Amino acid sequence: MSGFILRRLLAMIPTLLIISVIVFILIQLPPGDIISATLASLQQQGMEVSTEQIAALRAQYNLDDPMVVQYLRWITHFVQGDLGYSIKYQQPVNTLIWDRLGYTVLIAVASLLFTWALAIPIGIYSAVRQYGFGDYFFTVVGLLGLAIPNFMLALILMYCGYSWFGVSVGGLFSPELAEAPWSSAKFMDLLKHIWIPMIVIGTAGTASIMRVMRANLLDELSKPYVVTARAKGVRPLKLIMKYPVRIAINPFISTIGWLLPTLISGEAIVSIVLNLPTTGPLLLQALLSQDMYLAGSFIMLLSILTVLGMLLSDILLAALDPRIRYE
Amino acid sequence: MSSPQLLQDVSSARLTWLRFKRHRLALASGIFLVVIYLTAGFCEFFAVYEPNSRNPRAIYAPPQQVHFIDPVEGFQLRPFVYGYHLTINPDTWVREYTEDHSQKFPLQFFAPGEAYQFWNLFGASRHFVTVPDTGYLHLFGTDKLGRDIFSRVLYGARISLSLGLLGVALTIVLGVLIGGLAGYLGGMVDNVIQRTIEVLQSIPTLPLWMALSAALPPHWSPLGVYFGIIVILSFIQWTGLARVVRGRFLALREEDFVVAARLLGAGRLRIIFRHLLPSFMSHIITTATLAIPGMILAETALSFLGVGLRAPIVSWGVLLQQAQNFQVIILTPWLLIPGVFVVLVVIAFNLLGDGMRDAADPYGGSNSA
C-alpha cells in the first residue's frame, strides 16, 4: 500500500508542474495588469528615477528577466512557501490566504458529504424503483438543483434562512461568535450557517451523482454475482447494501477527485453571494483588480487541493477495492 | 436470455427514434427547446421592444395582466392591458403601480410596433404582439430603468442559447480532434494529451474561467467578449469529450472494418472521419446535448460575477446579475423571470440528453461517470 501511495505521489509532480506553468501564464496574461498600471502611475507621478520602491517592485516580480527565469523564480518561491505580495492589499499573500483556504476546504467537504448523503439514498431508491413515481420525482428535483444557478439559489436560501429561521444574512458565523475560540456553541452556530452553502453547492452536484449512482446500481443489479446472491436467498435490502452499493461506492470515492473542482467552483460563487470568508470573494477581488500574483496563488493552491483530493480518492479506492491495490 | 430477433429489418435509426419517442419528457423537452430556439432566433419579431428601450413611466413596474373582460363592454375577443398608475408611497418610498382603467391598450398581433433591424439585414416593425403607439406592454414587468423584461428575456435567450450552442460546437471540434488524435495515434501523442487533460481537469473550472475572462481586454467590443467567453468556456469543456472519444478510438481502431480500411490504404484522417467518427456520432451528439446547459449556466455565473458578458449585450446572465439582491426577492420578484427560463432550458436539455442517450444506447448508457 505504501508503495502505491508513493507511486501516486510521484505521479502528482509532473501534473502540478504543468498546472504551475498554466497558472504562471494566467498571471502574465492580463494586458493592463496591476503591476504595469502601478508602474505607469508611479512614472506619471515622477518616478522615472529608479527609486527603491520601483526597484523593489520590479525585483519582486523579476520584470526584467526572461519569462523562463521569471517562472523558475516564481515557482521556487512558491514551493518554499513564499506566495508573493498582493499589490491590492499591500500585504504578503501568505497573510491573506490560509484562513480562507481552510474555510474553502471546510465548505467543500461539508458539501461533498451533503451531496453523498442526499445522492446515495436517492440513487439507490431510484435504481430499485426504476421508472417509478419516486424515480421521476427525484430525477426532477435533482435536475432542479442542477438547473437553478448557484447564485440564485444562494440568494433565495439566504432570504428564506433569514425570514424563516432568523439566520443572520451572510457569513459563516453569527457576529458575536465569529472570532470566539472553538466551542460547542460556535460549532452549532457554524451548523446554523453552513447549511446554506452546503445545500446550494451540494444540490448542484446531487443530480449528477444521483444519476451516476442510479446507473451504476442498475448496472450492478444485473451483474451475475448479484443474481448469484439472490439465488442464495439473500433479501433485497441486504442484497443491495452488501453487493451493488459496495461496488457502486467505488465510483463515488472517485467522485472526490472529479467533484472537487466543481465543489470549489460552486463554493467560490456561493461565497461571493453569501460573503463567506473563503477564497472565492478574495479571488474575485484579486482578478477584478488584476492582482495576478494573488489570483495565481489562489488558483495554484486550489489546484493543488484538487490534485490532493484525487490522490486521496485513489488511496481510498485502493483501500476499498483489493483489485486496484494488487495491480 | 433471449433478445428480440424478429425485428431485424427495422433500421437502427428508426429503432432509436421509436425508443426516443417513448420518453415523453425528453420529447416534450425537445419540442420546448425547438420553440424557444426559434423564438430566440426571431426575437426581434417576438419581442415587443428592443432590449435597451426604456419606458420611464414604468420603473420597476410589475407585469401587466392581460384582460379579456372590460367592466363596461364585458367580454372581448381581443385581449387588452391597462396602463399603469404610479404613486410613490411617501412612507415606504416604493413605486406603487395600479391599473389605470382609463388607459386601455388592446393587444395587436402581427401589427406594426417599434421599428427594428431584423438580423441587421433589413428594417421592419411587425411584432408578434404589440399595443398601439400610445400604450405600452410589459408582460413580465420592467427593470430599474424601465426596460421591458419580456423583450429582454427574448433577446437574452438569443445570446445565452447561441452561446451554449457555439460553445458546444467548439467543444466538439476540439474534443473530437484532440481525443481522436490521442486515440488513433496512441503512443507519445496519446500520453501527452492524456496528461494535459488530467491537468486541465484538476484546475477548478470557475476560478480558471474567471481568471481567463478577467484577462479579456476591457476595450474589446461586446461581440469580441461574447466570442472570448465562448472560447474560454470551451477551453476546459473539451477534455471530457476528448477522453470519451479517445477511449472509443482505442477500442475501435482494432475493429475489423477499420483494419480493413487501413489495409485498403485509406489515409489516417480519412479513416478517422469516414469510419471511426460515424460509429459513435450518436454518443457525441448526446454528450454535446448534455454539455450545453453547463455552458449556459457557466455564462450566467461569469456574468453574475461581472467578468462575463457586459451591457449593452443582454444575456440571461446579465439579466440575472441585476436581480441579485434582497430587494428583488421582496419588492420586484419579476426580475427573477429570466432565472425561470434558465432553469427550464437547463432541465429541458438534460431530459433531452438523457432521452437521447437511452434511445441511442439503451444498454450501455450507464457508464457515463
Add this chain to the structure above:
Amino acid sequence: MSQEQILSINNLTVEFGSELGTQTALHGISFVMQRGRTTAIVGESGSGKSVTAYSTLRLIEAPGRITAGEILFRPTGLPVFDILALRPDSDALYNLRGNQIAMIFQEPMTALSPVHTIGNQVMEAILTHRPVGKAEAFMQATDMLRRVGINNAAERMHQYPFEFSGGMRQRVVIAMALVCQPELLICDEPTTALDVTIQAEILALIRDLKDEFNSSVLFITHDLGVVAQIADDVVVMHQGRILESGSVRQVLKSPLHPYTRGLLGAMPGLPGLQPRRHDKARRLATVNDSQGTTDFGQHPLISLNDGRRVALPQAKIDEALKP
C-alpha cells in the same frame, strides 16, 4: 404430482416487453423432473432454457414477466406448492432460494463478487438460512470448500475471487450452492466458460456431490456431449418451446425430432469427446444448414408410450419411429 416427482413445470409462459412489442420467451412449456435424477435442458442460445432455470427461482426481472403457468415443487416430506404462487417478499420464497433450490451459474468469473472474500460469500448462504453463528458458519463453509476440492480451505476463505483460477472459482460457486444441501440444484451451463480438462473435473464433481447429497439436478446446457456425460433425462428446447423430451438413452440414441437430429449431427466425434469452444459457431451453423430456416412449428407435444414426448404431427412421429 407423485412423490417421485420433485418439480413439475406446467404451461410456463414468459414474456419480454420491448419498445417494439412483446416477445414471448417461453410458450407455455411443461415438463416434470424426477427426484434424484439429473434432467438436462438442451438448446441453442435463445431457446429459453436459461429462462426456464431463472423462472424456477423467480429470478426473472423486468422487462421479463412470467405471465402464465405453475411450477410445482415438492420438497422431501413437505407438501407440494406452486413456486409462482409465492408472494415476492414471502419467507417461503427466500427459503426456497439457496436452501431448497440452489443454482450454479455459467460464469464463475463474474458470479462471485470481486470485493468480498470467498469465505464471506460462502458463509452468506449458511448465515441466511441456518440459525448458526459466524464461527459455525465458517466451519461449515470451510468444510464445504474442502469437499469441492479446494486445498488449504481455511486459508483461502480469506482470499478474493481474483486470486482463484476459473476452475477453482467454479468450485467455490458449487460449494456456495451446495452448502445448504439443497434438494434441487440448477446448473446453468456451469462448464461452458471453462477449459476442457477443467470441464470434465467439474462435471465429475457435480455428479459426485449430487450423489453424496442425494440432490436432484436441473442441468442447462447447449452441449449434447455434456448431456451424455451427466444427464438421466433430456429436454430439448428451441425458441421457447420443448421439441422433445425423454431419457438420455431415448433422445440421444434415437431422436425423433429433426431438430434433435440436427443437433446430434452437428456434433463432431463421439459423445463425450468435447469439441473445442470456438467450433461452437460452426456447429450451430451446421444445425441451421441441415435444417434450413425451418420453422419447427407449433405442434403440441405428444406423449409416447415409452414416456417420451415430442412436438411433431402424429404422422411424422410414426414415420420417425419406423425402424
Add this chain to the structure above:
Amino acid sequence: MRQGVRTTTASTSAVVNCCHFTMVALGLLASFGTTAAEIDPASWPAAWHQPMATASELGLTHFQQAPMLAEQVAAGTLPPLQQRLPTDPVVLQPINNIGQYGGTARIFRSDWDKLNNLEGPLTVDPSAAKILPNVIERWEYSDNNQVLTLHIREGLKWSDGSAVTAADFIFYHQHVTLNTELNPITAPQWVGSQITAIDDLSFRYEFPQPFPLLINIMAQIGDYMLAPSAFMQQFHPAFVDRTQLLASIYAQGYVSWMSYFNAILFWTRNSQPLAPTLRPYQMVERTPIAEYYSRNPYYWKVDPEGNQLPYIDKIRAEVIDNADVMAAKASTGQVDFAAFEMKTQDFPLFKLGEKTAGIKVLVWHRIHGSDVIIMPNLTIDDSRLRTLFRDRRFRRALSVAINRDEMNSVIYFGRGTPRQATVIPTSRFYAQEFAQAFAQYDPAQANSWLDEMGLIDVDGDGLRNFADGEALTITLEYIDFETPKNISLELVVSYWRAVGIDLRLKEVDQALQYNRATGNLMQMTAWHADRSTDILFPWQPQWYVPMHIGWEEAHWNSWSIYYLSGGARGEQPPAEIIQLQDWWQELTRSAEPARVTELGRNILRSSAENVWTIGTVGLAPQPVIVSGRLHNVPAQGYWGWDNRWTMAYHPATWYLTQ
C-alpha cells in the same frame, strides 16, 4: 410608449412623456419635504456650532470611566482615569441624552471611520461651514498669512499613553510629508515650508507664500499632519538602521519600508503593531472576516456628566465586498449603523426594514455638487480621442444629451437636484447659472453640435463615426461605490446612444482605478463631485482646475502633473488652463474675501462654459441606517467627504442599548 432610444426622432417623443411624468413625481414629493434643502442648524445642539467646551468651563471636576476600563485600572494594567485624561478634558454634548456604557457596535468595514471618526488638529461644525478647534486648541496666522502658529491642548495623550507634542507634527512634516521615498512628489503647498517647535505644545509652520487655507486642510484631512512620532520612528530609516529595518521588513513579505510604514500608520496590517491613535477607538485585531476596535482608554473627550467617551465599548467592522449583501444585512437590522455603501435607490428596501426589522432609516443630505460626474480625459494619449474631448462642442453635446430630470426621478425618487458639477448652493462661490449651464435636456442641440463636428454615422448602425469613418467608441472605467454610479451611467449610456455616441462601461476594482487613473490610462472615468463646499472647494477644486492627481479624476492628468512638478513632467496646458491654475493659486494665497470669491467664481464660470466635467444630479438623499439599539444619531446631517461624513456629529456620543 415607443421609446426607441436608438433613433433621435423616437427619443424626442419620449421627452414629452418623461418630462410630464417627472413633474407628476415632483408634485407628489413636494408634499413630504423639500428637495436637497439646507438643514436647520437648530436641529443640532447649539454647543456643536461652537468650539467645544472644556470641563473647567462647565465646572466638571469628577470623571467616570467605562466598566471595562475600571476593571483594567483595578487590575493595575491601566493608570487611573485622572492620569489618562488631558488636563482639561473636552466636553461633548450628546444630541439627545446622556448615554450608557457598553456593547459592541456591528458595522461594515466601509463605515469604520464613520463610528471611529477622525480626530484631526481641527474640525468642522455640523453645517460644514465653520472650522473649529480640536487637538489644536487655538491658532494664529501672521498678518501676511505666511506663518501659522498652533497650540496643542495640554495633557493630550495617544492611545498608548504617550503625550501628544509638537514633535508629532514635526516628525510628520519632516519625515513623512517631505520624505521623497514616501511621497515622491512634494505637494506644491509644502514646497519650501518649514516647521518649528516653540515649546512642547506650540509650533509654527512657515511658508514662502501666504497660506490661509492651511486650517481648512487641518480640519478636513488633518490626519495627514501628525503621527505618534516616538512610536513610528522605529519603522523609519531616518531613525533606525536601514539595513536591519529592510531585512525585517522583507522577512515579513513587504516590498519596501514605505509600504510597511504605511501599513502600521494607517492600520492596514493584519497583525500588531499598529500605530497609537487619538480616535475614540483603536484597532485591536484584523481577520479576513472583520476588523475589531476597542475603546481608546486615553480618549480625551467626556460627556456633560463627566463620563469618559465613547459610550460604546467595541466595534466589529465586518469585511464585505458585495454591496448587495450589505444592503440585505442593513435592511434586516444586522448592523447597528450603515451608510457609506447604502444606495439611494435601495430606499424602499430599507424602509421595509423599518417595519420588519425595527431599523431606522435616516435621510441625510449628500453635499456632493453632483452625485456622478463624468470626466473625459483631455490629455489621453490617443490623439483622436484627445482632439475630440478637447472640443468644447463635444463636451457640451454630451452634457445636453443627458436627461437629468429623468435620472432624478428614476434613481432619486425625484429628491435630488438635476445640476451641473459645481459648488453647493450655500457656498459663497455659488451662482445659479453655474449649476444650470448645459444641464438642460436637448438632444436635438446635441445632435447638431455633433453633426457640426463631422461625427456622422457613416455605416448606418445608429452610432457616429470619426470623420474618417472609423468607429467611435469611448470606454468609461469606474468604481461603483458611494453614489449610484452604475445606474446613473447606464442611463447615460442610453442617452448618449440616442445621439449616436457609443459609450462602454467597465467597472474596475479600486486598486486598478487608482493606478489607471493616475497612470493616465483611462479614456473616461466617473466620480462624485465632492469638494463642493467652502471647506474643500477653495483648497481642492480638482474638478475645475488641473491641480491634483488621484484615483478620482482622470480628465487632465498630464496638465496636473505639469503643474505639480513645476513644468518638469507632464504636458504643458493651453493658456486658458494655465489661467485657471493661476486663478486658483491666487485664491489659495489671497487674504481678501471679495477677491477670493471672485477668483472662485472665475474658475466655476470657466467650468460652466467649458463643461470640463459633466454633472448629472446632485444634493441627493443619503440613506443612513441605524439599528433600533443605537441612539443619539442625529436625524439629519450632511453626508460627504468634505465634512468627513460623521465627524461633526460626534459618534463618540452615540450609544447602544440592549
